[in-house]
Amino acid sequence: GQNIDQPTEMTATEGAIVQINCTYQTSGFNGLFWYQQHAGEAPTFLSYNVLDGLEEKGRFSSFLSRSKGYSYLLLKELQMKDSASYLCAVKDSNYQLIWGAGTKLIIKP
Amino acid sequence: DADVTQTPRNRITKTGKRIMLECSQTKGHDRMYWYRQDPGLGLRLIYYSFDVKDINKGEISDGYSVSRQAQAKFSLSLESAIPNQTALYFCATSDGTSETYEQYFGPGTRLTVT
Numbered sequence: 001g002q003n004i005d006q007p008t009e010m011t012a013t014e015g016a017i018v019q020i021n022c023t024y025q026t027s028g029f030n031g032l033f034w035y036q037q038h039a040g041e042a043p044t045f046l047s048y049n050v051l052d053g054l055e056e057k058g059r060f061s062s063f064l065s066r067s068k069g070y071s072y073l074l075l076k077e078l079q080m081k082d083s084a085s086y087l088c089a090v091k092d093s094n095y096q097l098i099w100g101a102g103t104k105l106i107i108k109p
Numbered sequence: 110d111a112d113v114t115q116t117p118r119n120r121i122t123k124t125g126k127r128i129m130l131e132c133s134q135t136k137g138h139d140r141m142y143w144y145r146q147d148p149g150l151g152l153r154l155i156y157y158s159f160d161v162k163d164i165n166k167g168e169i170s171d172g173y174s175v176s177r178q179a180q181a182k183f184s185l186s187l188e189s190a191i192p193n194q195t196a197l198y199f200c201a202t203s204d205g206t207s208e209t210y211e212q213y214f215g216p217g218t219r220l221t222v223t
Contacts, residue, residue: 008149033209033211042215043199044214087151096167
C-alpha cells in the first residue's frame with residue numbers, strides 16, 4: 001500500500017528553527033511537495049523536490065533522500081504567521097499526489 | 110480575482126438530498142481534481158479529469174459523481190447525501206505540460222450533512 005507519515009503536531013517558539021519530517025512508501029516516486037495550509041483555508045505550494053538534496057527558498061528549505069524515502073521541511077526564524085498545517089505529498093508512478101495527514105505547527109511567543 | 114473558485118463555500122443539507130458543488134478556474138489548466146479533507150486523514154482524491162473527455166475515479170469515488178462541462182468547469186455531485194460525507198471539499202487544478210504538475214487549490218466548500 002501507499003503510506004506517508006508525518007508527526008501530527010509540533011510546537012516551536014517564535015524566532016526559532018523547526019524541522020518537520022516526512023517518510024513515505026509509495027508505488028513509484030516522481031517528486032515530493034510541501035504545502036502550507038492555514039486552518040479552514042486552501043493548501044498553498046511551498047516547495048518541490050525531485051532530486052536528492054536541499055532546496056532553499058527564503059526562510060523555508062526542503063530536503064529529500066529518495067533512497068531513504070525521507071524528506072524534511074525546515075522553517076527558520078519562525079513567525080507567528082507560520083502557525084499552520086504542513087502537508088507532505090508524493091507524486092507516484094501514475095503522477096497522482098498521495099497526501100500525508102499533515103503536521104499542525106503551533107508557534108508560541 | 111481568484112484563479113480557482115468554488116461554490117457554494119458552505120452548505121448544510123439533509124440526508125438523502127442530491128447536492129452539487131461547482132468549481133471554475135481561469136488558469137487555463139487542463140487537469141482538475143476533487144478532494145475531500147477530514148480531520149486527521151489528509152486529502153483524499155475523489156475524482157480527477159485530465160481533459161473534458163477524460164474522467165477518472167480516485168481513491169474514494171463511491172457515492173459521488175462528476176461532470177466536466179468545459180475545460181474550466183468541473184462539478185462534483187453527491188447523489189444521495191449521507192452524514193459521513195460531511196467534510197471540507199477542495200477542487201484543484203494542474204498544468205499537464207508543466208514540469209512539476211503542481212496543484213492549485215480553490216478555497217474549499219464546507220459541507221454538512223444532517
